[in-house]
Amino acid sequence: MANVKDITTRIEQSKLTNATTLNELVSNEKIKKRFDEVLGKKAPQFISSLLSLTNAKPELKAADPKTVISAAMIAATLDLPINPNLGFAYIVPYGKVASFQMGWKGFVQLAIRTGLYQTMNAAELYEGELISNNRITGEIVIDESKKKSDKIVAYVAYFKLKTGFEKYLYMTVDQVKKHASRYSKSYSRPGTPWQINFDAMALKTVLKMILSKYAILSIEMQSAITLDQGVIDSPVESSADIQAQVIYPDGSDSLEPAKEENKNTDTPKTEEMENDAIEPPNDYHEKSGNLIDGNYEKGVEK
Numbered sequence: 001m002a003n004v005k006d007i008t009t010r011i012e013q014s015k016l017t018n019a020t021t022l023n024e025l026v027s028n029e030k031i032k033k034r035f036d037e038v039l040g041k042k043a044p045q046f047i048s049s050l051l052s053l054t055n056a057k058p059e060l061k062a063a064d065p066k067t068v069i070s071a072a073m074i075a076a077t078l079d080l081p082i083n084p085n086l087g088f089a090y091i092v093p094y095g096k097v098a099s100f101q102m103g104w105k106g107f108v109q110l111a112i113r114t115g116l117y118q119t120m121n122a123a124e125l126y127e128g129e130l131i132s133n134n135r136i137t138g139e140i141v142i143d144e145s146k147k148k149s150d151k152i153v154a155y156v157a158y159f160k161l162k163t164g165f166e167k168y169l170y171m172t173v174d175q176v177k178k179h180a181s182r183y184s185k186s187y188s189r190p191g192t193p194w195q196i197n198f199d200a201m202a203l204k205t206v207l208k209m210i211l212s213k214y215a216i217l218s219i220e221m222q223s224a225i226t227l228d229q230g231v232i233d234s235p236v237e238s239s240a241d242i243q244a245q246v247i248y249p250d251g252s253d254s255l256e257p258a259k260e261e262n263k264n265t266d267t268p269k270t271e272e273m274e275n276d277a278i279e280p281p282n283d284y285h286e287k288s289g290n291l292i293d294g295n296y297e298k299g300v301e302k
Contacts, residue, residue, distance in 0.1 A: 021065055022050075022051065022061075022065040022068055023051070024065075025065050025066070025069045026050070026051065026069070034073065035047060035076060038076045038077055039076050043076075046076060046082075049082060049083060050068075050082060053082060053084070053091065054091075059093040059191075060093040062093070063093045063095075063096060063098040064098070066232075067097040067098040067099070067231055067232065068091060070231075071098050071231075074100040074230070075091070075100060077223075078220055078223065078224055080109065080110075086105070087104070087106075088105050088109055089101065089106045090102075092193060094186070094192075097231050098231070100227055100231075101228060101229055102204065102225075103200065104200065104203045104204040104208075107204075107207050107211060107221070107224060108120050108122075108207075110218065110220045110221045110224055111215070111218075113220065114216070116162060116216050117159055117160065117162065118160045119159065119160050120159040120160075120207075121159075122156065122158070122203040122206055122207040123156060123203070124199060125142060125154040125156055126147045126148070126150060127147070127152075128146045128147050129142045129143060129144055129146055129147050130142055130153070130154065133170050138169065138170070140156060140170050152173060152199065153173060154170060154171060154172045155170075155171050155173075155176060155199075155202045155203055155206045156169065157169045157203075157206040157207040157209070157211075158210075159210065159214075159215060161216065167210060167215075168210075169206050169207075169209060169210035169213075176202045176206070180201070208228070211225065212225055
């Protein structure tokens with residue numbers, strides 16, 4: 001015979017499964033407890049921010065609330081605010097679902113927390129500013145005084161470790177556009193992030209590529225790269241659930257070009273998901289240590 005605790009658990013699970021609105025989900029005891037466990041005293045403010053964000057965006061309000069709450073949980077797990085004005089993390093609607101998306105500033109924030117980086121940034125380059133670009137070392141030289149106009153011609157990402165190792169990644173506007181059109185099925189669609197804020201997406205692309213290829217990645221940074229643009233269609237109850245349940249309707253970090261969608265399918269429009277493909281990490285060696293598949297081994301010589 002079921003005891004009172006078992007019955008209560010079943011009732012709460014039933015409420016969770018049958019919840020049809022975001023307000024119902026955030027009022028569920030299991031969901032509130034999970035946010036409290038992750039965020040502590042910041043949980044109420046975060047949930048309030050989530051509700052305000054959803055109410056302000058009709059497209060997000062129309063998305064499956066379970067995917068909205070799960071995207072929010074990913075941001076909470078990484079301790080990144082979802083206020084779009086801050087640029088750390090976003091909850092982006094795509095048809096009937098919502099995805100978690102990193103902002104380039106979010107990657108910088110996670111890197112700062114490791115204590116391993118001396119500096120990191122991503123920026124636009126304007127016409128006339130570029131003096132030289134060494135395609136072997138990746139090092140670039142710019143002179144802001146040479147700026148000819150406000151026309152953006154390229155994007156650059158840069159980081160320097162406290163060990164002294166530094167890396168640049170330079171991409172012209174045309175290279176970014178070619179990358180986006182090749183790997184994102186929704187690149188040219190109105191209302192998608194690439195069309196709404198191309199510069200922010202371009203900065204995120206160059207930074208994400210340089211980090212995944214050359215940087216020392218903490219567990220948080222690895223999770224951010226892995227979960228970026230992912231969708232979870234059921235409320236998350238643990239950190240393990242996030243990794244286990246995340247799906248990538250448009251593929252994740254695939255080196256395969258985006259394919260044309262099947263217009264006759266009845267599947268929800270998750271095919272509109274962005275796919276910023278990145279190259280797999282390369283082995284990097286220098287005298288101060290080895291950077292191998294994103295892991296740093298001090299003092300090891302090849």
